[in-house]
Amino acid sequence: MRKTLINFALLLFAMPAFALPEDGLVYQLKASVVKIRVILPNGHYGVGSGVVVAKDQVVTNCHVVANAAAINVIKFGESFRASSIKADWQHDICIVRFDGLNTEVAQIGSSKNLQYEQPVFTISFPNNAPKPLATYGFVKALYPMDNSVIIRSTSDFRMGASGGAMFSDDGKLVGIITLKSPGRNAFYYNMPVEWIAQVQNQPEQAIPAIGAPPFWDALEENRPYFMRVVQPYQTEDWPALLSLATRWTEQEPEAIEAWYYRAVAEYKLKNIAEAIKHFNQVLAQNSRHTNALLYLALMDAENGNKEAALAKATQLDALDVEAANQVKVALGLPAKTEAKDCQATC
Numbered sequence: 001m002r003k004t005l006i007n008f009a010l011l012l013f014a015m016p017a018f019a020l021p022e023d024g025l026v027y028q029l030k031a032s033v034v035k036i037r038v039i040l041p042n043g044h045y046g047v048g049s050g051v052v053v054a055k056d057q058v059v060t061n062c063h064v065v066a067n068a069a070a071i072n073v074i075k076f077g078e079s080f081r082a083s084s085i086k087a088d089w090q091h092d093i094c095i096v097r098f099d100g101l102n103t104e105v106a107q108i109g110s111s112k113n114l115q116y117e118q119p120v121f122t123i124s125f126p127n128n129a130p131k132p133l134a135t136y137g138f139v140k141a142l143y144p145m146d147n148s149v150i151i152r153s154t155s156d157f158r159m160g161a162s163g164g165a166m167f168s169d170d171g172k173l174v175g176i177i178t179l180k181s182p183g184r185n186a187f188y189y190n191m192p193v194e195w196i197a198q199v200q201n202q203p204e205q206a207i208p209a210i211g212a213p214p215f216w217d218a219l220e221e222n223r224p225y226f227m228r229v230v231q232p233y234q235t236e237d238w239p240a241l242l243s244l245a246t247r248w249t250e251q252e253p254e255a256i257e258a259w260y261y262r263a264v265a266e267y268k269l270k271n272i273a274e275a276i277k278h279f280n281q282v283l284a285q286n287s288r289h290t291n292a293l294l295y296l297a298l299m300d301a302e303n304g305n306k307e308a309a310l311a312k313a314t315q316l317d318a319l320d321v322e323a324a325n326q327v328k329v330a331l332g333l334p335a336k337t338e339a340k341d342c343q344a345t346c
Contacts, residue, residue, distance in 0.1 A: 021121060021169050030132040031104035033165050034075050035125040036060055036096075038068035041208070049124040049132075049164035051173060053108060056101050059196055060163030061178055062087050062094040066211025073098050084204040091146070092178055092214035093195045097204070106165060109172025111148050111192030114139050116288040117319045122155045122190075124164025124177055132164075137188075138320075141257050143226040148192035150226065151175045156188055166190045179216055181230045189216075225252070229261045241265040256285050260292055267295065290316065294323045301330040 036058070038046045048064030050073065058073060065071050066089070071082035073096075080098040087094045114120075121136045137154030155166065157177050166175035175190030216227060225248040232240040242265035248258035263278035276299070282292040297312035309327055316324035317336070325335035 021167075021171070025171050026121070026123070026134050028104065029106065029165070029167060029171055030123055030134070032106040033123045033125075033132045034058055034073045034101075034103070035128075035132075036064055036163060037072045037074060037079075038065055039070040039072075041067065041069050047125065047128045047160045048162045049160065049177065050096070051123075051163075051165040051176070052101070052103055052105050053095070053173070053196060054105060054200075056097055056099055058096050058098060058101070059176060059199075060094055060096060061176065061191075062089050062092050062211055063214060063217075064163045065094055065096060065209070067208055069208050071096055071207060073101060075101065075103055082207055085207055085209045086199050086202040086204055087209055087211070088195060088199045088202065089212040090215055091191060091195045091198075092216070093176065093191055093199050094209075095196070095199050095202075106167075106173040107171065108193050108196065109168055109170075109174045111142075111151055111174050111194055114142060114149070114151060114168070114174060116140065116142070116286060117290060119169045120151075120153050120155055120166055120174065121169070122153075122157060122161070122164055122166045122177055124157060124161035126158035126161040128160050141226070143224065143257060144252075144255065145192075145224065146195070148194035150224075151190040151192065152187055152226075153190065154188070156180075156186070181227070181234075183234055185234060187230055225255075226257060233261060233264070236268070238265045238268040242269060254285075256282055256289065259285075260289065263292065263295070272299075287315075288319055290320045290323050293319075294326065297327040298330055301327060306331055 032052045034050045036048045036050045040046060048060055050058040050060035053059050073080045080101050082096045083099050084097045085094055116139055118139045120139055121134055123132050123134050125132055135155045139151060139153050141152040142149040161177050164177040165173055166177060168174045173193055178189055178191045180186040180188045229241060229244050241261060245258055245262035245265055249262055252258055259278050260282045263275045267275035279292045279296050282289050293312055293316055297309050300309035309331055313324045313327040321336055328335050
């Protein structure tokens with residue numbers, strides 16, 4: 001019964017409601033996001049997105065522009081041809097120069113200061129959209145890497161969005177849309193803005209610029225653990241997940257998500273005492289880790305510890321109403337209703 005209830009509850013885990021940023025702010029920020037069109041050596045075309053971070057300078061993913069014979073930006077119906085590029089191939093962050101591009105410049109914020117469950121939104125040109133589109137979501141995980149953090153959020157994106165902008169709700173650029181995991185329940189990853197400053201110090205290269213694979217396109221065994229755990233997690237291969245997550249905690253003991261995935265695997269393999277210990281360790285490091293708190297609350301409810309479950313539901317109310325409702329339903333209590341301002345994409 002315990003496994004069935006928790007599995008059902010976590011399947012219901014949905015995006016909570018939140019106040020959307022003002023329409024005027026989103027409209028203003030769309031002016032700083034551009035569509036990038038590349039001409040490939042074989043004559044085919046490719047489309048991506050970019051964000052203006054300085055006069056005539058557009059940040060995008062290197063995988064959008066690598067090896068392109070020509071790179072164009074389309075803005076307000078006018079096309080601009082790129083004159084040079086600065087590249088950090090490893091981190092998949094490139095700055096492309098478009099002389100004469102006169103548009104709004106995004107204000108750069110900080111990726112490292114983001115918090116779990118903080119609202120964010122993205123602007124890009126998914127599926128070669130004629131106008132920039134916005135999606136809304138929350139920060140779900142932060143993975144430390146090279147003096148910053150990779151950002152995973154519930155702001156989804158589609159092909160063509162790569163290189164687009166992620167903003168905090170005060171309108172500051174905090175991430176660059178980059179990649180998603182395979183499968184239906186994809187994880188969406190964004191590169192940190194701190195890496196942009198590193199690219200600005202790189203020398204300019206002529207176009208075409210011969211690229212190299214980014215870290216996320218390495219062989220499976222050479223990819224970061226936060227990518228490697230997704231497949232066994234989604235396919236419910238709990239022994240494989242436990243093996244990976246254990247090695248992750250040993251190599252990166254401060255990585256919150258390493259302990260979370262280890263705890264999930266331990267719970268699924270019925271190592272309950274170890275799972276509880278490690279879920280609590282996650283919360284000791286980050287009290288805003290909704291999923292760890294939800295697991296512990298549901299276990300309290302199943303074990304008849306109603307007072308402890310209600311206390312955790314109260315904590316969840318401040319982070320994620322939907323998660324708090326799952327605990328209340330498990331306790332046989334009425335769920336809190338809260339109207340949503342918008343769907344995930346507007």
